[in-house]
Amino acid sequence: MILQKHLLAFSSATAILACLSQPAASAPWVRGFVVGTYEPAFRYGGRTGYARAGEIEPGSDCIHGNTIHFSNSEQIRRALSFQPWRSPEEIKIVSTLPGLEQAKTPDQARFMIWDRAMSYRGWRHGIETYINPFAAQDPGQPEVVSRIGDGFNLDGKIGAHDFVSPDGEKGIDNALYRAWGCDAPWRGNGNATLDMRSNDKMQEGLYTMVIRISGNQDPMNDKDATLEIGYSPDKIVKDARGIVTTDFSYRIAKTAQYTKMKARVANGVVETEQVAELHAPRIAWFYDHAGDAEFHQGRIRLAIDADGNAKGVIGGYRSWRDIYAQNTFAQDGGQQGVREHEDGVALYYALRRNADGMRDSKTGQNMGISTAYRITAAAAYVVDASKPAEITALAPEEKRREAYLRIVNNMKKATTTRIVQDVTPGTSEGAYPNMERDITGLPIADYLLKTLDRPHFDDPPGPQASK
Amino acid sequence: MKLDRRFLLRGTCQGALAVMGLPFLDCFLDNKGQALAATGKRIPTRFNTFFYGLGLTKSLWVPKGAGRNYETTEQLKPLEAFKQKMNVFSGSRVMIDDNPNFQHWSGVGASATGMSPSKNGQFDSKTIDQTIADVISRGARFKSIAAACAGDPKQSYSSLGGPNNLPAEASPLSLYTRLFGSGFQDPSRTDWKPNPEIMLQQSVLSVVAEDRKRVTQRLGASDQARLDQYFTSVRESEQQIAAELKRPDIEAKVEIPTAPEEMTVNSALPNMRKVLPLMARLGALALATDQTRVFNLSISEPGSQMFVPGDPLGYHQSTHEEPLDPVLAYQPRVARYNVYSMELFAAFLKELDAIQEGDGTLLDHSLVYGFTDVAFAKIHALDGIPVLIAGSASGRMKTGHHIVGEGSPVSRVGLTVQKAMGLSVDSWGGGSMETKSPYTELMA
Numbered sequence: 001m002i003l004q005k006h007l008l009a010f011s012s013a014t015a016i017l018a019c020l021s022q023p024a025a026s027a028p029w030v031r032g033f034v035v036g037t038y039e040p041a042f043r044y045g046g047r048t049g050y051a052r053a054g055e056i057e058p059g060s061d062c063i064h065g066n067t068i069h070f071s072n073s074e075q076i077r078r079a080l081s082f083q084p085w086r087s088p089e090e091i092k093i094v095s096t097l098p099g100l101e102q103a104k105t106p107d108q109a110r111f112m113i114w115d116r117a118m119s120y121r122g123w124r125h126g127i128e129t130y131i132n133p134f135a136a137q138d139p140g141q142p143e144v145v146s147r148i149g150d151g152f153n154l155d156g157k158i159g160a161h162d163f164v165s166p167d168g169e170k171g172i173d174n175a176l177y178r179a180w181g182c183d184a185p186w187r188g189n190g191n192a193t194l195d196m197r198s199n200d201k202m203q204e205g206l207y208t209m210v211i212r213i214s215g216n217q218d219p220m221n222d223k224d225a226t227l228e229i230g231y232s233p234d235k236i237v238k239d240a241r242g243i244v245t246t247d248f249s250y251r252i253a254k255t256a257q258y259t260k261m262k263a264r265v266a267n268g269v270v271e272t273e274q275v276a277e278l279h280a281p282r283i284a285w286f287y288d289h290a291g292d293a294e295f296h297q298g299r300i301r302l303a304i305d306a307d308g309n310a311k312g313v314i315g316g317y318r319s320w321r322d323i324y325a326q327n328t329f330a331q332d333g334g335q336q337g338v339r340e341h342e343d344g345v346a347l348y349y350a351l352r353r354n355a356d357g358m359r360d361s362k363t364g365q366n367m368g369i370s371t372a373y374r375i376t377a378a379a380a381y382v383v384d385a386s387k388p389a390e391i392t393a394l395a396p397e398e399k400r401r402e403a404y405l406r407i408v409n410n411m412k413k414a415t416t417t418r419i420v421q422d423v424t425p426g427t428s429e430g431a432y433p434n435m436e437r438d439i440t441g442l443p444i445a446d447y448l449l450k451t452l453d454r455p456h457f458d459d460p461p462g463p464q465a466s467k
Numbered sequence: 468m469k470l471d472r473r474f475l476l477r478g479t480c481q482g483a484l485a486v487m488g489l490p491f492l493d494c495f496l497d498n499k500g501q502a503l504a505a506t507g508k509r510i511p512t513r514f515n516t517f518f519y520g521l522g523l524t525k526s527l528w529v530p531k532g533a534g535r536n537y538e539t540t541e542q543l544k545p546l547e548a549f550k551q552k553m554n555v556f557s558g559s560r561v562m563i564d565d566n567p568n569f570q571h572w573s574g575v576g577a578s579a580t581g582m583s584p585s586k587n588g589q590f591d592s593k594t595i596d597q598t599i600a601d602v603i604s605r606g607a608r609f610k611s612i613a614a615a616c617a618g619d620p621k622q623s624y625s626s627l628g629g630p631n632n633l634p635a636e637a638s639p640l641s642l643y644t645r646l647f648g649s650g651f652q653d654p655s656r657t658d659w660k661p662n663p664e665i666m667l668q669q670s671v672l673s674v675v676a677e678d679r680k681r682v683t684q685r686l687g688a689s690d691q692a693r694l695d696q697y698f699t700s701v702r703e704s705e706q707q708i709a710a711e712l713k714r715p716d717i718e719a720k721v722e723i724p725t726a727p728e729e730m731t732v733n734s735a736l737p738n739m740r741k742v743l744p745l746m747a748r749l750g751a752l753a754l755a756t757d758q759t760r761v762f763n764l765s766i767s768e769p770g771s772q773m774f775v776p777g778d779p780l781g782y783h784q785s786t787h788e789e790p791l792d793p794v795l796a797y798q799p800r801v802a803r804y805n806v807y808s809m810e811l812f813a814a815f816l817k818e819l820d821a822i823q824e825g826d827g828t829l830l831d832h833s834l835v836y837g838f839t840d841v842a843f844a845k846i847h848a849l850d851g852i853p854v855l856i857a858g859s860a861s862g863r864m865k866t867g868h869h870i871v872g873e874g875s876p877v878s879r880v881g882l883t884v885q886k887a888m889g890l891s892v893d894s895w896g897g898g899s900m901e902t903k904s905p906y907t908e909l910m911a
Contacts, residue, residue, distance in 0.1 A: 071788065072779075100779075101776055101777075104618075104733055104734070104772075105733075105734055105772035105774070105781070106774055106779075106781060107772065107774055107778075107779070107780050107781025107782070107783060107784040107785075108772055108781070108783065108784070110779065110784075111784055184790070191791050191793075191796070193787075193790075193845060193846065196845070196846045197845075197846035197847070200843075200846050200847075200848045200850075201568060201846075204563060204568060204848075204849065204850075205562075205563055205564070205565075206568070238850070238874065239874065240558070240873035240874040241873075241874070242560075242850045242851070242874065287567050339784070339787045339788060340787070341788065392565055394565065394566070394567050396566070396567060396585060396586060396587075397567045
């Protein structure tokens, strides 16, 4: 298959290669890339390679280190104590879980109980927290305090809260980093859990993002180049070491995730124009939440190295509700909380607080937040598909995707109208019915079933498998 | 008195019949040491699987060197006693093609069938143990036996494909009862005759069989396929019944231990340390006495729920919640659980290796396919999924090697195993993992 693609690409690439081998002014050129890593442009400050046993240096951006939510009884107790309707007895039992060792699988029981409890932190009983985060008290999320950050000056201004790029450019708009940059699963030197996970899944075949740059002058210096970015139906090819292989062929699909932009190349650094809408695949680690990332006022910068590989930044304003949904409902809100130690409610308030773009003229509210994502890309042959190519659909996962979209829609409706919405069936949101399954044998099982809220569906629940 | 491998010692103890078999004695063998003296048949080669969840820690288990003289790593240390009887496979890859990555399942399905599963919790084809059992289990009382040390019959990775997973025995007592309880006939008795209940079962199945063709003709394609699978099971039952109705060529000389007591069987490590040796011992005895030639042992579900009492996280939660130590670059708590899994694997191998057979041990006359669900559990990665093989399949597989897969599909290991087990097979697996390339350097 790959060989066939290679042959297909060969004829069209031969002429291009001939041109590249003898770079000359005013000659058509094309360079292609397949994206190998794609992650939020987080973390600055820690000294490279510096660590004490078991501890990363906090770094100057997050002076207290990573934020870790829901990792122990005390953090759970604190989170529960924000709800005045919970009795002291309930807070104590749920946070300490007496008799936990009598469950068949204690760690799973603990996880599910805390997932359920954290999913109901509204101002009254029965409000699912992650669909209705506005109904829960803001638990707080430490913000990045550093002045240095990656990204673009999207608004053309130099604001008091803007970052300075590592190269010294002022006015960098990356409020997502400010809001969420201390969150542990996305913060690290290549070892942040969700960075690793999403990159692994992308490289495994969940989705493929390709970039093609072309021009008519010199590939290193071209004032009138074109950059295309989009999804490819072809899976990323890795070598024996598991590293993304260079020089394979990938089709580019002109789907909703495709954008064509003007660009300038100076000394091998590609800078695109700022476009009203930049579409590209979004970071995902499950099929159901993979899809289109809409960058408003989007831009891309890529630096091409001597081997023909590239690294750079893609940025723009994104709907902060999309970012919230993408992060929170990748699994379910409680699972992201107890398992990944991030608090969706904290994220909701942090995003809303730092929203700095896409102003709604009617309400005056900022619907978007400035973002920047780092990418690294391997040289590749990016070719047009001989027939229209679409995102590969995985039939077994379509129901889960539909369920994801339903829950996202309910969250958006809830957070814009402030009218509490229900959990939609087909997801594991609220750890239902998984908690019921996993607390069997626990002496406090009956108490928990009577006391803790749970989703109530109009219809019989669909597939609830926890991811 | 004729002594052969099915001879039983008998006596009474406090009024009850006590029966004890003999270990495999050299006098059961001919002077070549590889064939049974009584029948002239070779010692059968047995197949085993060992499943453990959540993989291993790459930096702690992958040996640095390749080939025979590799250095034992920290996580393989519990298996050091078996180093020369094992092969270690690193760098194997699972290609999921256009299937989803079912967290904790895709790796299981790929390792057991050579193809990535299209449904969560189901195998897309017959698992490797059943493929092998089709060939080697004829004449044995049980085509295969599965046992789950954590007490859940669903923790079986043995399947006829689709929803037809074969449940595991979930306690030492139930395993004992299945193997040596009701239905077990002592073939060494002089008044041996077919069991009337078995004869009745045979006649019932015969009647059913007469209607097969008529019923099948009325069904659609999918139902026909399902019915065909059902009748395959029926035919296997018939073969098993036929085996039980015929006095075995080799008279039974099984070693029957006393029945184990009821005990707590769950995912707590201290309990598993008690349960696994018992189950492994029973499985080994069943193999040694030809009750079955395929034994599957598991210690967990994919995404193992193993836990050490007092540890608030346990194994699976630790893989998700424990951060990578920035100095060590791995998860220390998870690494300890990895080692516990290897210690349990070693306990299984110890039982197989403790039974002498001719010039070797039961382990020497076996292959044990040790597999798992993920490579790096924290992110459910499938690249570099570990595979460990023990035993030499009666000398048909070279041992003591570390094979570096360099991104090869994990199905290459399965194909190598089947060839070593004597199957006439040129390729194995499906999709991108279909392979015709066994590790020929291991073929003796």
